[in-house]
Amino acid sequence: MNKFVSCFLLLLTALPLWAQKSTQPNIIYIFVDDLGYAELGSYGQTKIRTPHLDQLAREGMRFTQHYASTPVCAPSRCQLLTGKHSGHSYIRGNYELGGAADSLEAGQMPLHANAFTLGHLMQQAGYRTACIGKWGLGMHNTTGNPNRQGFGYFYGYLDQKQAHNHYPTHLWENDRWDTLRNPVFDVHRPFPKNIPEDEAFAYYRQGQDYALDKMAEKAQRFIAESKPKGTQPFFLYLTFTAPHVSLQAPPAAIQEYLGQFPEQPYYGEKSYAATRYPRATYAAMITYMDKKIGELLAQLKAQGIDENTLVIFSSDNGTTSMGGTDYAYFESVGPLRGLKMDVYEGGIRMPMLARWPGKIPSGRVTDHISAQYDVMATFCELLGVRPPETDGISFLPTLLGKASRQQPHEYLYFEYPERGGQVAVRMGNWKGVKRDLRTNRQVPWEIYDLSQDISESRNLAAQHPELAARFEAIVQREHQPTHIREWEFINPKFK
Numbered sequence: 012m013n014k015f016v017s018c019f020l021l022l023l024t025a026l027p028l029w030a031q032k033s034t035q036p037n038i039i040y041i042f043v044d045d046l047g048y049a050e051l052g053s054y055g056q057t058k059i060r061t062p063h064l065d066q067l068a069r070e071g072m073r074f075t076q077h078y079a080s081t082p083v084c085a086p087s088r089c090q091l092l093t094g095k096h097s098g099h100s101y102i103r104g105n106y107e108l109g110g111a112a113d114s115l116e117a118g119q120m121p122l123h124a125n126a127f128t129l130g131h132l133m134q135q136a137g138y139r140t141a142c143i144g145k146w147g148l149g150m151h152n153t154t155g156n157p158n159r160q161g162f163g164y165f166y167g168y169l170d171q172k173q174a175h176n177h178y179p180t181h182l183w184e185n186d187r188w189d190t191l192r193n194p195v196f197d198v199h200r201p202f203p204k205n206i207p208e209d210e211a212f213a214y215y216r217q218g219q220d221y222a223l224d225k226m227a228e229k230a231q232r233f234i235a236e237s238k239p240k241g242t243q244p245f246f247l248y249l250t251f252t253a254p255h256v257s258l259q260a261p262p263a264a265i266q267e268y269l270g271q272f273p274e275q276p277y278y279g280e281k282s283y284a285a286t287r288y289p290r291a292t293y294a295a296m297i298t299y300m301d302k303k304i305g306e307l308l309a310q311l312k313a314q315g316i317d318e319n320t321l322v323i324f325s326s327d328n329g330t331t332s333m334g335g336t337d338y339a340y341f342e343s344v345g346p347l348r349g350l351k352m353d354v355y356e357g358g359i360r361m362p363m364l365a366r367w368p369g370k371i372p373s374g375r376v377t378d379h380i381s382a383q384y385d386v387m388a389t390f391c392e393l394l395g396v397r398p399p400e401t402d403g404i405s406f407l408p409t410l411l412g413k414a415s416r417q418q419p420h421e422y423l424y425f426e427y428p429e430r431g432g433q434v435a436v437r438m439g440n441w442k443g444v445k446r447d448l449r450t451n452r453q454v455p456w457e458i459y460d461l462s463q464d465i466s467e468s469r470n471l472a473a474q475h476p477e478l479a480a481r482f483e484a485i486v487q488r489e490h491q492p493t494h495i496r497e498w499e500f501i502n503p504k505f506k
Contacts, residue, residue, distance in 0.1 A: 035136070035394065036367065037237065037320040039247045039307070040129075040386070042091065043300060044084070044145060044174075044255035045351055047330030047343030048360050050297060058272070058341055059294045063305030064364065067324060071366030072375040072410060078382040078437070079328050081427055082351055082358035084171050085119045085147045087327040087383070088250070092128040092148075092160075094387025094401035097426045098489040101126065102148065103498045104428050111172045111199065113180055118170040120495075121149025122160055127399050129387060130161020133246035136394050139163060141233045144226050144250030147171035151186035158185055166229040167250065168222070174252045175199070175283060177259040178218030182225060191225065193218030198257045198284040208287075212276075215284035221261050223253055227303040234310055244319075249307075253300035256334025257284035260295040268294045277335030289335035321367040321393075325383065329358040348467040354425050354435035354444060355467050365410055372412040379409045380437065382423050424489040432500035436482045441475075442467065443482035449500050456482055 048054060051061045053068035080090030081097045081104075089095075089102035097103055101123055109117025122128070130140045141164040142157045149155015150169050157165040168174040169183045178193045194217050203211045230249055237245050258277065268291035277289040286292050304324070311317040330336065330343040331351040338350060349355025361383070365371055385403035392398075392405040402424075408417040422438040432448035440462035445454055456479040458472040472479060490501040499505075 035138075035244045036370075037244045037246070037316060038133070038138075038390070039249060039320060039322045041304060041322070041324045042088070042144070042248070042250045043324075043326050044250070044252045045328060045331050046254060046297070046326035046362065047338060047341075047345075047350075048347055048357065048362055049345030050254075050330065050341065050343050051362055053364070054362050055345055056341070060298050061301040063301045063308060064324060067304075067308065067322065067364050067366050070368070070373050071322075071364055071371050072377060074363040074365075074381065075376060075378050076380045077325065077361050077363035078380075078423060078425075079326070079359045079361050080382055080384050081425065082328045082349075082353055083427070083429070084145075084255075084327055086427075088147055089122065091327075091383040091386055092130070092248075093122075093126055094129075094384050094398065094403045096382070096384050096402040096424050096489070098424055098486075098501075099402060099491050101494075103426070103493055103495070105171070106495060106497070107172065109170070109172075111175065111197075113173075113195065116150070116170050116173060118150040118153070118155070119147050121153035121155025124154040124159070126160060128161045129248065129390060130157070130246070132161070132387065132390060132394075132399075134161050134163070136396070137243060139233075139237070139243055139245040140248075141165070141230075141245070142248045142250065143167055143230045143233065144248075145171055145174050145252050146250070147174075151183060156186065162248065164233060167226055168252065174222075174255060175257055177222050177252065177257065178216070178220065179222060182222060184229075189225075191218070191220040191222075193220055198259075199282055200279075202278040202285045208276075212285060212287050215257070215286065216259055216262075221259075223251055223300060223303060224261075226251060227306065230307060231310055234307065234314070234316075237314070237316060251300050251303070254293060254296040254330075254336075256331065256336060258286045258289055258292040258296070258335050259284060260292050260299055264295040264299040265291050267298070268292075272340070279335075281333045281335065283334030286335060290337055290340060293336055293341070318368045321365070321370075323386075324362070324364040326361050329353070329360075346466050352427075352430050354427055354433045354446075356442075356461075356465065359425060359435070367410070371410050375412065377409050377414070379406060379414070379417060380420055380423065381406045381409075382420075422485055424485060426486075426490060426501065428498040428500050434486055434501070436485050437461075438478075438481070438485075441478055443478065445486075455479070458482075 052065040106120035109115045142162040144167045176198045272290040279285040344357035347357035349357035388403035388405040392407045425435040436443045442459045444457040459467045
């Protein structure tokens with residue numbers, strides 16, 4: 012019996028589901044791109060303004076120990092959507108197809124045809140579903156098409172390479188190319204030296220249609236089309252692309268920050284678009300994204316559906332050092348070690364906010380250790396159905412203020428095939444990390460006590476050989492061989 016049939020039968024046999032359809036909440040899961048753990052005011056940011064998300068934190072719950080499944084885009088999205096950690100997931104790295112140019116657009120390795128996603132779950136529970144933003148799990152002409160993966164409506168970037176430009180020539184509406192009012196230009200073009208600087212910088216900010224504006228517009232339309240409480244609920248998977256580089260924002264948004272930071276022009280040394288004001292632009296991207304989320308939250312209230320809508324906010328992985336970003340200046344990961352592409356805390360520990368008026372206690376902070384692959388199990392418990400095969404544990408009790416009923420994780424497991432091959436295990440307050448496994452199969456464990464050393468600066472492996480043995484056993488138990496040679500570094504059967 013395949014996963015579609017088995018899960019559908021589970022839904023049908025869950026007696027309360029259809030009878031209680033009128034009580035099911037709308038759900039908006041907001042997944043932003045490369046936002047660091049400490050880049051919101053509610054997580055300690057002091058230079059970048061995020062008033063609407065800070066209000067979301069005050070009115071809901073803030074998680075301090077919530078994890079992405081992998082520290083880069085495509086696998087993190089796959090694992091969120093399918094409830095599988097990175098040792099079991101079908102997608103484990105950014106496996107790129109085609110090229111960055113429009114004529115070479117081919118996306119990433121697609122999800123397989125029998126994948127079961129959050130979109131499928133919600134459709135089978137009677138929800139209208141939409142994915143708006145960045146997909147990164149297959150083009151429209153593949154098995155990874157979001158319309159074939161549980162989302163009745165899609166708008167945004169199918170190919171995440173195209174999302175390096177926030178003024179693209181087009182976005183996709185379902186399987187249709189939607190032409191925008193932007194010219195063709197290459198954000199990865201080296202900074203020209205033979206023309207005036209003002210003209211050279213202007214090359215990287217051409218266009219009238221900022222992609223995030225288009226996504227927000229489509230999201231507002233989808234919400235506006237929602238039916239009154241008591242009929243069909245909706246699930247919106249909203250995957251905004253800010254603040255992923257290139258550094259590009261509407262001029263008025265950048266203007267709000269000009270003069271507030273010391274600036275040095277960024278000439279494209281670390282790829283992506285050059286910009287005269289990299290710090291102001293980066294801050295503007297986050298604040299502008301926050302503004303658009305604020306507009307969506309205001310819309311929920313205006314439509315009278317605010318109290319029946321669960322809103323969750325998180326990021327796909329940690330902040331980057333590429334493209335002119337300055338994580339040190341903004342203290343983007345706070346005291347954490349590591350960035351995007353690292354299995355240290357800065358690469359995988361994420362902000363997460365959740366708000367559901369009258370259901371989630373306001374102003375709460377929780378230290379519950381959770382991961383994005385828990386979302387499938389959480390939504391299943393919310394709907395009153397048994398989950399399909401998943402690595403997650405529902406955190407619904409924590410959300411509803413019933414921490415005494417919360418089942419904890421024995422451990423969280425992470426593996427990442429890039430940057431030399433990395434694994435990590437979090438078990439209680441203990442964290443084990445291995446790096447460069449491709450080079451040295453016998454590389455020793457690094458072991459940290461996160462309760463005393465959140466910055467992972469004091470390696471206690473010599474004092475705890477028994478933990479190293481336990482971590483090694485977990486890796487051998489949790490890793491399943493992958494279908495891609497490049498991703499197999501735990502136990503390769505080839506030279």
